Amino acid sequence: MNIFxxxxxxxxxMSIRNPFSFLNPLLFFVIAIxxxxxxxxxxxxxxxxxxxxxxxxxxxLSVLLSLNALFHYxxxxxxxxxxxxxxxxxxxxxxxxxIAHWLLTGLPIILLSPLLGxxxxxxxxxxxxxxxxxxxxxxxxxxxGAIGASLIVGIKNSGMLLSLLILPLYIPILIFATSAVSQSxxxxxxxxxxxxxxxxxxxxxxxxPFVSALALKTSLD
Amino acid sequence: xxxxxxxDLTCQRGYNELFSNLSFELNSGEILKISGxxxxxxxxLLKIIAGLNSAESGNLSINNNKVGTYEYxxxxxxxxxLPALSPELHCKENLDYLNQLxxxxxxxxxxxxxxxxxxxxxxxxxxxxxxxxxxRRVVLSALFxxxxxxxLLDEPFTALDSNGINMFEAQIIKHCNNNGICVLTTHQKCxxxxxxxLTL
Numbered sequence: 001m002n003i004f005x006x007x008x009x010x011x012x013x014m015s016i017r018n019p020f021s022f023l024n025p026l027l028f029f030v031i032a033i034x035x036x037x038x039x040x041x042x043x044x045x046x047x048x049x050x051x052x053x054x055x056x057x058x059x060x061l062s063v064l065l066s067l068n069a070l071f072h073y074x075x076x077x078x079x080x081x082x083x084x085x086x087x088x089x090x091x092x093x094x095x096x097x098x099i100a101h102w103l104l105t106g107l108p109i110i111l112l113s114p115l116l117g118x119x120x121x122x123x124x125x126x127x128x129x130x131x132x133x134x135x136x137x138x139x140x141x142x143x144x145g146a147i148g149a150s151l152i153v154g155i156k157n158s159g160m161l162l163s164l165l166i167l168p169l170y171i172p173i174l175i176f177a178t179s180a181v182s183q184s185x186x187x188x189x190x191x192x193x194x195x196x197x198x199x200x201x202x203x204x205x206x207x208x209p210f211v212s213a214l215a216l217k218t219s220l221d
Numbered sequence: 222x223x224x225x226x227x228x229d230l231t232c233q234r235g236y237n238e239l240f241s242n243l244s245f246e247l248n249s250g251e252i253l254k255i256s257g258x259x260x261x262x263x264x265x266l267l268k269i270i271a272g273l274n275s276a277e278s279g280n281l282s283i284n285n286n287k288v289g290t291y292e293y294x295x296x297x298x299x300x301x302x303l304p305a306l307s308p309e310l311h312c313k314e315n316l317d318y319l320n321q322l323x324x325x326x327x328x329x330x331x332x333x334x335x336x337x338x339x340x341x342x343x344x345x346x347x348x349x350x351x352x353x354x355x356x357r358r359v360v361l362s363a364l365f366x367x368x369x370x371x372x373l374l375d376e377p378f379t380a381l382d383s384n385g386i387n388m389f390e391a392q393i394i395k396h397c398n399n400n401g402i403c404v405l406t407t408h409q410k411c412x413x414x415x416x417x418x419l420t421l
Contacts, residue, residue, distance in 0.1 A: 006321045014309040078303025079318075085271045086322040087295035221274050 003088040004096045011100035014073075022104040025066040029109055032058045033116045044121035051120035052181035055130060059109050060170050063141045064163060066105045070097065070149040071216070080153070084220055091209035094216070098146045098208065106138030122185075129184040133177040136197040143201075143208035144169050150216040173200060222249045223284055223296065223370040225270075225402055230279035232265050239265055240421050243279070249370070249400035252393065252413050256406070257421035263406040264302070266421065267373045270404065271299035283371060295324040298369040300377055304356040308349035312340060312359050315348050319363035334362040338388070353380040365392055372396060374405040386411075 015022050036054050037047055074080040083093050113134055117127040148166040152158040180193035230243040239262030247253055255263045268274040270281060272288045286292035306315045316331050335343055338358040348356060357380045364372065372393070378386050390412055393403050397415075405411075 003321055006318060010307075010310070010314070010318050013314070014307055017309040073307070076303075077307060078301055078305040079307060081273055081299070081301055081303065082305050082319065082322045085273050085294060085297060085299055087291050087324060088322065 003086075004092050007093050007096035008100050011097055012103065015100070015104050021069050022066060022108075025062040025105055026108050026112070028065055029058050029062040030112065030116065032061070034119060037119065048121040048123070048126075048185070049182075051117065051122050051126075052130065052178040052185075054120060055113060055116060056133075056174055056178050056181075059134065059138070060141065060167075060174060062109065063105055063138070063145060064166060066101070067145040067149045067162060067166070068159060070101055070146060071153045072149075075153045080216070081220065084217060090213040090216070094146060094150070094212045095209040098142050098212075101146070102139050102142040106134070106142055109138060110134045122181075126181055126185050129190065130181045132194065133180050133197060136194065136201055137173045137177050140173055140197070140201045140204045141170065143204040146208055146212045147215060150212040151219060153216060153219045173197065176200075222400060223402055224248050225371055225404075226280070226282045227270065228280045230266070230269065230281070231277040232262055232269060232274075233277045234262075234265060243421075245419060247402045247404070247417075249402060250397045250415075251417060252397055252403045252405070252415065253417045253419055254405055254407065254411070254413075255419050255421060261421040263421060264375050267299065267375050267404065267406060268301075270371075271297055271373050273299065295368075296370050297373060298323055298364055298367045298371070299373045299375075300360060300364060301375050302379075304348075304353075305360050306348040306351075306356055308347065310348055311345050312348060312351070313344040315359055316363055319360065320366065323363060324368045325363070325366050330366060331362075334366045335359070337365065338362045339385070354382060354385060357381055358385065361389060361392075370401050372401065372403045372405075374403065374407075376407055377405055378407055378409050378411070 033054055036050075040046060040050070071080060074083070084090060086093070110131055113131055114127050117130055122130065145166055148162050151165060152162050155161065176193040176196045180190040180197070183190050183193070225247040227246070228244050231241040232239045243266070245253070255266060257263050265274060269276045272294055281288040283293050283296045305319060310318070312335060313331050316334065320331070332344055335341075338361050340355065340358055340362070343351075343355070348359065351359070377389060381389060393413060397403055
């Protein structure tokens with residue numbers, strides 16, 4: 001367990017000392033969302049109708065932007081090799097890295113979402129549901145993304161490949177999350193969508209560290 | 222006492238077979254130098270022993286523990302071509318993390334470990350600001366305090382000055398006198414007593 005805490009604090013420390021690695025995707029998230037009212041319509045009715053989709057698509061793309069860096073730097077400087085041959089559990093180390101990634105990408109997105117929701121004229125209840133879906137699903141984005149990032153480690157300019165690998169796996173999350181927020185706007189029941197998001201989170205939490213470890217070993221071989 | 226057994230190891234990279242049916246045994250206190258031309262499979266062999274790469278066929282064990290097991294991996298320290306340091310972290314933080322990943326006794330002696338490799342007052346220096354030789358010394362400080370019995374050293378003397386090389390050789394001899402095993406690849410001459418050589 002010690003190695004889990006050490007890896008988590010190490011990754012957080014490294015990112016805070018090199019803030020552009022996690023600020024870039026966040027800036028992208030904020031800028032992209034704030035451009036929609038200018039490009040589509042400043043009308044509150046139009047914007048609030050498409051707001052769930054805008055926030056969620058932008059959130060996914062910004063997570064995708066940040067995934068390349070998840071293992072890339074450690075691979076380049078040889079620390080990843082040391083992690084793989086360590087006697088400690090590799091899935092546990094990778095889980096710590098993934099949680100650090102979520103704390104620096106998913107969590108700030110959740111915290112920024114009320115403000116951005118307000119600019120898109122979402123009402124208070126919809127903002128609450130939007131935050132709930134982000135809370136349930138952004139960890140899944142990091143966990144599923146870790147599998148893709150470990151598969152492409154060592155491949156140069158692999159951004160497009162990562163998108164092709166990961167985006168199809170993100171689609172169910174996108175559908176359930178946006179439909180939950182949209183339906184809440186019309187006071188329709190949303191429990192089903194939230195349960196689906198929670199079950200995706202549990203499945204990815206259980207499987208992602210092990211699959212990522214296997215993928216990483218194969219990539220380094 | 223430790224015993225590293227390599228049995229019938231075959232390694233293929235692409236369409237090239239680098240070596241086949243390679244077998245040897247190393248007991249506590251022995252040093253093996255792997256020599257061979259560029260591309261003959263020296264690094265591949267070390268990576269296979271470290272558990273980083275897989276072989277086409279063959280078996281590896283340390284004290285009857287198979288490669289990939291907790292017991293096997295905790296006996297291994299692999300020093301590769303890459304520095305294994307994160308530029309955003311201080312020397313001491315890097316050493317602490319390497320220490321955690323490898324089988325090291327305690328984290329109390331980190332300052333002392335850095336001083337022993339000639340890095341005095343470098344604890345709070347970022348790894349990004351170090352020269353190649355100094356980076357090498359930080360990793361060596363992790364190597365010198367590990368409890369792992371089998372050292373796998375790939376071109377270990379690269380970037381080190383003559384003092385550094387002498388200090389490193391003295392540590393290898395000390396490690397082997399303490400029942401350690403050392404497997405190394407180098408193109409440089411080394412003054413290590415009882416050195417065995419394996420040519421690929």
